[in-house]
Amino acid sequence: DIQLTQSPSFLSASVGDRVTITCRASQGITNYLAWYQQKPGKAPKLLISAASTLQSGVPSRFSGSGSGTEFTLTISSLQPEDFATYYCQQLNAYSTFGQGTRLEIK
Amino acid sequence: QVQVEQSGSEVKKPGASVKVSCQASGYTFTNYYMHWVRQAPGQGLEWMAIINPSRGATSSAQKFRGRLTVTRDTSTSTVFMELSSLRSEDTAIYFCARGSAVATYGALDVWGQGTIVTVSS
Numbered sequence: 112d113i114q115l116t117q118s119p120s121f122l123s124a125s126v127g128d129r130v131t132i133t134c135r136a137s138q139g140i141t142n143y144l145a146w147y148q149q150k151p152g153k154a155p156k157l158l159i160s161a162a163s164t165l166q167s168g169v170p171s172r173f174s175g176s177g178s179g180t181e182f183t184l185t186i187s188s189l190q191p192e193d194f195a196t197y198y199c200q201q202l203n204a205y206s207t208f209g210q211g212t213r214l215e216i217k
Numbered sequence: 218q219v220q221v222e223q224s225g226s227e228v229k230k231p232g233a234s235v236k237v238s239c240q241a242s243g244y245t246f247t248n249y250y251m252h253w254v255r256q257a258p259g260q261g262l263e264w265m266a267i268i269n270p271s272r273g274a275t276s277s278a279q280k281f282r283g284r285l286t287v288t289r290d291t292s293t294s295t296v297f298m299e300l301s302s303l304r305s306e307d308t309a310i311y312f313c314a315r316g317s318a319v320a321t322y323g324a325l326d327v328w329g330q331g332t333i334v335t336v337s338s
Contacts, residue, residue, distance in 0.1 A: 143322050147325075154330060205264070205277075
């Protein structure tokens with residue numbers, strides 16, 4: 112099975128900060144990687160597919176990059192509604208999720 | 218609009234089985250994969266399985282093989298997830314989510330509201 116390791120697991124930041132979350136795959140997955148945002152009590156929301164394709168309606172402050180084994184999700188200027196947990200997911204071989212990154216207000 | 222609607226909460230005893238349904242609407246059911254994902258209390262997301270609603274073919278994560286069955290009913294655009302030999306560690310919210318168009322790779326863009334399954338004696 113392909114393992115995904117997110118870092119950091121926990122991130123404390125302020126409104127307006129630029130933050131980056133990394134997702135590393137245990138083997139190459141080309142660009143079959145997605146990023147999700149989840150708020151407490153809600154289903155996950157798809158932000159980015161194919162490593163860098165922003166979903167319709169998702170603010171442009173979110174961006175994704177990477178290929179192969181290393182990927183990043185960047186939020187260019189944090190807004191209050193961005194404080195949530197973020198997950199990466201690979202869809203190259205079956206599927207797996209990263210363990211999540213909890214983003215909290217400093 | 219595109220949506221997937223799941224069945225209600227369940228409480229089961231250890232050793233029992235649970236069957237959760239997921240009804241799709243607003244799109245051609247047989248054209249898109251459907252996934253099952255679960256989330257234990259306070260934990261992360263765990264991918265369980267995928268079904269091709271057109272052919273009924275399924276694949277699942279290794280840890281669930283032998284006790285997870287995913288089926289579909291094309292007449293009602295419904296996918297079913299049945300997990301047997303339940304144990305306390307199976308207590309979780311179970312989500313269905315629409316995947317990519319069949320024969321393509323893609324992410325999960327429409328999620329159900331989740332079904333709480335509680336396993337307790």
